[in-house]
Amino acid sequence: GQQVMQIPQYQHVQEGEDFTTYCNSSTTLSNIQWYKQRPGGHPVFLIQLVKSGEVKKQKRLTFQFGEAKKNSSLHITATQTTDVGTYFCADNTNAGKSTFGDGTTLTVKP
Amino acid sequence: DGGITQSPKYLFRKEGQNVTLSCEQNLNHDAMYWYRQDPGQGLRLIYYSQIVNDFQKGDIAEGYSVSREKKESFPLTVTSAQKNPTAFYLCASSPRDSRQKRAFFGQGTRLTVV
Numbered sequence: 001g002q003q004v005m006q007i008p009q010y011q012h013v014q015e016g017e018d019f020t021t022y023c024n025s026s027t028t029l030s031n032i033q034w035y036k037q038r039p040g041g042h043p044v045f046l047i048q049l050v051k052s053g054e055v056k057k058q059k060r061l062t063f064q065f066g067e068a069k070k071n072s073s074l075h076i077t078a079t080q081t082t083d084v085g086t087y088f089c090a091d092n093t094n095a096g097k098s099t100f101g102d103g104t105t106l107t108v109k110p
Numbered sequence: 111d112g113g114i115t116q117s118p119k120y121l122f123r124k125e126g127q128n129v130t131l132s133c134e135q136n137l138n139h140d141a142m143y144w145y146r147q148d149p150g151q152g153l154r155l156i157y158y159s160q161i162v163n164d165f166q167k168g169d170i171a172e173g174y175s176v177s178r179e180k181k182e183s184f185p186l187t188v189t190s191a192q193k194n195p196t197a198f199y200l201c202a203s204s205p206r207d208s209r210q211k212r213a214f215f216g217q218g219t220r221l222t223v224v
Binding site: 006033035041042043044045048088090092097098099100101102103105 | 143145150151152153154155158166168200211212213214215216217218
C-alpha cells in the first residue's frame, strides 16, 4: 500500500540549532499533513499542504510540499525545549484513511 | 484534542483474555479510526469506519475486531488471537467530506498484557 518514509528517525540538537525532517513518497500525494506528538501524549495536527510547491509558516516552523507532490519537509528554526517530541507526516490520499510515516523524534539539549 | 475520549488510559489484562477499548466522540464526525503505536514507532492503522454500520480493515487488522453501531462510538476489541497486544492504542476521528480532513486523536489507551 501507500507508504511515506520519514528521515531521520532521531535527531538530537542543541537548543538554538535548526532542525529539519523529511517525508518522501514513491507516488504522488493528494496532500500531506504534519502532526506533533509530545512524549507520552497523542498526535496533534499541525498543518495540511495541498498545492504543489506550497510553503506555509507557523512562527518558527516552515512546511514545504515538493513540486512533484512526492515529498515534504518540516523545518524548525532556532529550536526550543518546547519543540521536543515526534513529528509525523501523514498522507490521506487513499479513501480518506491516513497513512503515517514512522516519525522523527526530536530531542533538544538546553 | 477535545471531543474524543478514550478510556481507560491504562489497562492491564491477562494473556488469553479479550479486552475492549472504548472510543467516543462528540464532534459529529463520520469517520473514525484505530491506530496502534509501539515504542519508538509510527502509527499503524488497525480498522477504520467511514460511516455508521460500516468499517474496513486497515494494515494490521488480524486479532482485532470493531463495531460501529453509533456515529459517536467505535469500540475496539483486542482478542486472544492477537499475538503481541501490548501497545499504545490511539483512536481518531475526522469529518468525512471536508477538504481539511485532519484527524482528531484521543488521549490513547496503554494496554499491557501479562
